[in-house]
Amino acid sequence: MKTEMRAIEITQYGKPEVLQICSRPVPVSGKGELLIKVAAAGVNRPDVLQRLGFYPVPPGASDLPGLEVAGEVVGGDVQGSGFALGDRVCALVQGGGYAEYCMAPAGQCLKAPEGLSMIEAASLPETYFTVWSNVFQRAHLSPGESFLVQGGTSGIGVAAIQIARALGHRVFATAGSDEKCRATEKLGAERGINYKTENFVEVVKELTAGKGVDVILDMVAGSYVPKEINCLADDGRLAIIALLGGNSAELDLGQVLRRRLTVTGSTLRPRSVAFKEKIAAELQERVWPLLTTRQIVPVIHQTFPLEQAVQAHAMMEEGLHIGKIMLTLD
Numbered sequence: 489m490k491t492e493m494r495a496i497e498i499t500q501y502g503k504p505e506v507l508q509i510c511s512r513p514v515p516v517s518g519k520g521e522l523l524i525k526v527a528a529a530g531v532n533r534p535d536v537l538q539r540l541g542f543y544p545v546p547p548g549a550s551d552l553p554g555l556e557v558a559g560e561v562v563g564g565d566v567q568g569s570g571f572a573l574g575d576r577v578c579a580l581v582q583g584g585g586y587a588e589y590c591m592a593p594a595g596q597c598l599k600a601p602e603g604l605s606m607i608e609a610a611s612l613p614e615t616y617f618t619v620w621s622n623v624f625q626r627a628h629l630s631p632g633e634s635f636l637v638q639g640g641t642s643g644i645g646v647a648a649i650q651i652a653r654a655l656g657h658r659v660f661a662t663a664g665s666d667e668k669c670r671a672t673e674k675l676g677a678e679r680g681i682n683y684k685t686e687n688f689v690e691v692v693k694e695l696t697a698g699k700g701v702d703v704i705l706d707m708v709a710g711s712y713v714p715k716e717i718n719c720l721a722d723d724g725r726l727a728i729i730a731l732l733g734g735n736s737a738e739l740d741l742g743q744v745l746r747r748r749l750t751v752t753g754s755t756l757r758p759r760s761v762a763f764k765e766k767i768a769a770e771l772q773e774r775v776w777p778l779l780t781t782r783q784i785v786p787v788i789h790q791t792f793p794l795e796q797a798v799q800a801h802a803m804m805e806e807g808l809h810i811g812k813i814m815l816t817l818d
Contacts, residue, residue: 492514496586497512506539507801514588517591520595522577522579522592524589525560526559527606528557530554530815536805543757549583555613556611558579558609560574580592593761598776610814611811615644616647617756617768620651620774621767625767634657634658635657636661636705637662638707640662640669641663649661649676649677660695675787679691703726706728711737724750727753727754729755790813790814792816
């Protein structure tokens, strides 16, 4: 086993160019942790925020970016974990994914769905854990209810559309171009709404006979929040997971009271292993079979070798991608 590995570190806060290849010791796994030889890692918006200095590393987590990986179990506390050396797994991690080896709590690992490549498997954990915990656990999207996701062609968006549609919900999505709107519809959205040329509240109200949607997943916040309140059906739930539009909003609390609305939010990274383990178990039961049968298909926009993390982050910031941006390792 090697003692040193290639990794990408954030040398200082700033533009993508602050990401540099480096040599780091191979992490040492502790009780309940597995060591994974990384084949691929996902690039996510929180990685960009961490690089800019806006997303602090939780105590005890690796300072290296990267929140999701897939690869082979090569060490760690395997006994009693449900995994064996050589298993192909994907994992949600608190950091350290941009590296040849990564440590992950066994409870945050899932066996790679049959038929998926390592790149496809690595595209799943961060987005699928986030969507499941917010849309289905916090916002309780239930049978017969409708759903709107903002940013439908982001990694979160393509996962949310497909999961909700595969489970039988009416799905609507916003996106920033007509091309992206059509892409959301191919993924299962009933209607892609161009937020630059259309009023998503009016479109959704028209398509739902004035009722509105039951659940909204929002990565924008800011000025979107009052519009989303108007877009919700009675007893509707708004789940906020990012603040790309700002962290302040003006609410009509009268509507919240009269129509029994819920506004909630969460961040996944600092939550406990036990919390994430419950999400993993539900994904294994409810969603992994849909991936195996290709009712849900990972959407990979482009892959870059680890050494080109700068280019991957630049693409993420441009916002022109549809689906996931991935890093690959030899």
